Amino acid sequence: MAVHNYFVASFILICLPGTQLQKIFPVPRVEDQAYWHAQATADIEHAIKVATTQNWGIAKNIVMFVGDGLGITPTVAGRIYKGQRRFGHSGEEGYLSWEKFPHLALIKNYNLDETIPDSGATATALFCGAKGNFYTLGLDHGVKRDQCMESLNQKNWQSSIMSWAQDANKDTGFVTTTTVTHATPAALYAHSPSRYWECDASLGEIGHGCRDIAKQLVEDAPGKNAKVIMGGGRLPLGASKFPTIPRICKRNDGRNLTHEWVVSKSVHGHTVKYVQTAEELLSADVSKTDYLMGLFDKGHMNFEAERDKSPRGQPSLANMTSVAIKILSKNKRDGFFLMVEGGRIDHALHLTESKRALEDIIAFDEAIQTGLSMLDLSETLVIVTADHSHVMTINGYSKRGNDILGISDVKSAIDDMPYPTLMYTNGPRYAHYWDGKKVRRPDVRKEGTSSLGYQPTVAVPDIYETHSGDDVAAYATGPMSHLLHSLHEQSYIAHVMGLAACIGPYRDNCTRPEIQLFRLHNRHTNLL
Ligand SMILES: *[C@@H]1O[C@H](CO)[C@@H](O)[C@H](O)[C@H]1NC(C)=O
Ligand SMILES: *[C@@H]1O[C@H](CO)[C@@H](O)[C@H](O)[C@H]1NC(C)=O
Ligand SMILES: *[C@@H]1O[C@H](CO)[C@@H](O)[C@H](O)[C@H]1NC(C)=O
Numbered sequence: 001m002a003v004h005n006y007f008v009a010s011f012i013l014i015c016l017p018g019t020q021l022q023k024i025f026p027v028p029r030v031e032d033q034a035y036w037h038a039q040a041t042a043d044i045e046h047a048i049k050v051a052t053t054q055n056w057g058i059a060k061n062i063v064m065f066v067g068d069g070l071g072i073t074p075t076v077a078g079r080i081y082k083g084q085r086r087f088g089h090s091g092e093e094g095y096l097s098w099e100k101f102p103h104l105a106l107i108k109n110y111n112l113d114e115t116i117p118d119s120g121a122t123a124t125a126l127f128c129g130a131k132g133n134f135y136t137l138g139l140d141h142g143v144k145r146d147q148c149m150e151s152l153n154q155k156n157w158q159s160s161i162m163s164w165a166q167d168a169n170k171d172t173g174f175v176t177t178t179t180v181t182h183a184t185p186a187a188l189y190a191h192s193p194s195r196y197w198e199c200d201a202s203l204g205e206i207g208h209g210c211r212d213i214a215k216q217l218v219e220d221a222p223g224k225n226a227k228v229i230m231g232g233g234r235l236p237l238g239a240s241k242f243p244t245i246p247r248i249c250k251r252n253d254g255r256n257l258t259h260e261w262v263v264s265k266s267v268h269g270h271t272v273k274y275v276q277t278a279e280e281l282l283s284a285d286v287s288k289t290d291y292l293m294g295l296f297d298k299g300h301m302n303f304e305a306e307r308d309k310s311p312r313g314q315p316s317l318a319n320m321t322s323v324a325i326k327i328l329s330k331n332k333r334d335g336f337f338l339m340v341e342g343g344r345i346d347h348a349l350h351l352t353e354s355k356r357a358l359e360d361i362i363a364f365d366e367a368i369q370t371g372l373s374m375l376d377l378s379e380t381l382v383i384v385t386a387d388h389s390h391v392m393t394i395n396g397y398s399k400r401g402n403d404i405l406g407i408s409d410v411k412s413a414i415d416d417m418p419y420p421t422l423m424y425t426n427g428p429r430y431a432h433y434w435d436g437k438k439v440r441r442p443d444v445r446k447e448g449t450s451s452l453g454y455q456p457t458v459a460v461p462d463i464y465e466t467h468s469g470d471d472v473a474a475y476a477t478g479p480m481s482h483l484l485h486s487l488h489e490q491s492y493i494a495h496v497m498g499l500a501a502c503i504g505p506y507r508d509n510c511t512r513p514e515i516q517l518f519r520l521h522n523r524h525t526n527l528l
Pocket of ligand 1: 238239240256259262274
């Protein structure tokens, strides 16, 4: 029965002639043969241009955008959502701001000891160049989760792209919507056997003798040398003494690390700015700011859908990205490294709240759009990727242009009811029930599936939805971006960045092959 339905539906979707398609589905153009052929011709011209104008130059700047949890399925959902909400289109035919980059690859994101990875070890692979174990940060195969003693042995440490960039006199910084001590940014600057040791209070007995992540940020290189630090996290940095909030680390030692950071920069004669609101950030005089720390929340910053957009509220990810680029690009001679994380996409997906996640994906899209409008792509390598994906799925079968947050246009052949297009295999809502005769589920037509807090029912109940083990994509443009071309290990990405900018392991080993064929865009051609 199920098989039969599948074939019927496929037939309807695939075999309708163009004119009939137009009548049934509202699309902005007539999608006849001429339309598709013209589109393919333009795409081929573009592909040939890309292949014959590869940029083998040296990247002066590197900007890396990480969508936390933004696997391929959430990306497709985000693309459709953007088209529907922003442009009133059917949605499928559009692109997110990075989806037309000339190069992309698939990325294997497993951890050394787990098929389905966590964000700490994936960020370690992305930024440091070798995979680590589940929940660890800035460490290699020699340290497993919570092994404090082993993590103190510097033989097991990995250095990150942020160190490599600083060693080459580049300015560095990062922006996130989570706490600045959270797993992804922390892998840039910390060596910790637990991503959860964000402040001293969470070390406990097992972490005795280890240094918390916030302390490593303000006291140790490369964290203390970062010129831009933005996100949430006043509590782990001791800048707020606000009562405890769930799952956010609050300092026990009474130190105000933000204050210490400000003082340590000021005594060396640098101009320092600490900001807490959108207004303070956007009115900062970047020409007079050497170091900037923005902590816009006690814990994580708000989800985009609930962000206070007033001047006294929190800046958008795009606002933070633009100020970060303005400050870091003052290093005209040596360039900069910036990491921008859409950190709460992951949290919304863990809640199985699709609309919340899609709004954060749109904010990530805007941040990248803003960044691209400010960067010189002939000398800046831009990589957009995700650390891992989620168990979200896009269920069949909906007609073209159906609300991505809506319900299927077909009903289950078993219980004769539709279901949401976006669902998850596990997560917090388990609403199947036994009516005395058979298993039933709620009628989604009465549920308001497109509301912000809507959670679809799942197959396996759990407090939070989990990550998934499928590959993610990495999109790239700029010098050496063509090295992302195949199925790669996640740790490869750090090496591409190092080689592109001739830093870190590639500082003295950066020769490019002699390729006469290709036009070289970069001004820095001395090593070519
Ligand atoms: C910590 O230091 C920052 C920067 O000087 C200051 O704005 C903040 O109020 C301080 N927090 C506390 C709890 O003292
Ligand atoms: C801040 O971001 C919002 C939306 O992301 C944008 O509309 C606005 O122009 C930005 N403001 C500045 C000063 O960059
Ligand atoms: C330089 O890098 C290449 C890989 O790109 C490697 O095969 C070679 O051993 C490296 N040489 C040195 C001296 O590190």
